[in-house]
Amino acid sequence: MSELSIAQLRARTGLASSALRFYERKGLLHAARRAGGKRVYDEDAVEQVALIDLLKRAGFTLSEIAALVGPSGRSAPDWRTMAAAKLRELDDRVQQIERARKALRHAIDSRHELLDDCPVHRRILRAHAETLAADAKSAPAKSASAKSAPANSASVKSTSVKSAPAKSASVKSASVEGVSVSGRGAGSA
Known part of the structure; x- marks a missing residue:
């Protein structure tokens, strides 16, 4: 099996040497040996770095990746x-993103010059505000860190919205022209 210097591994993977050393410190990658004080990697390190990158792109954190696969590249049981x-x-x-896309599409396609003048948008906001209030009442013991989490990582409840009088909107399900919104924070309406 051929061996690679850190510069060769960097060239083969596109990662900076500092990132490769960081992966070593995190236990995700290891040099096969040292030669003259420099790291030497097995050819398998290229696939190991590719695996780490794929898992990162899938949303795994480095800690989760370390739990999934060790520096040897063998998967956990x-x-x-x-x-x-x-x-x-x-x-x-994906569901949160799809709901956000529908709400944005409605906003862009609105015939109103100002979004604030759109009655459908106003009903979406009222329904979402009711959802936020209901969520706050049902989980008063949430930690400060959970409350400050970004909208895309918060847990969500679905609120679908159709053309209907505003008073018919309920917290769990309100319908306004097929636009579905849910979740916490401004990012989800």
């Missing part, structure tokens, strides 16, 4: 459980 949990998390994020 319970990798399927961890992967399934991440898949559920990604599916939730």
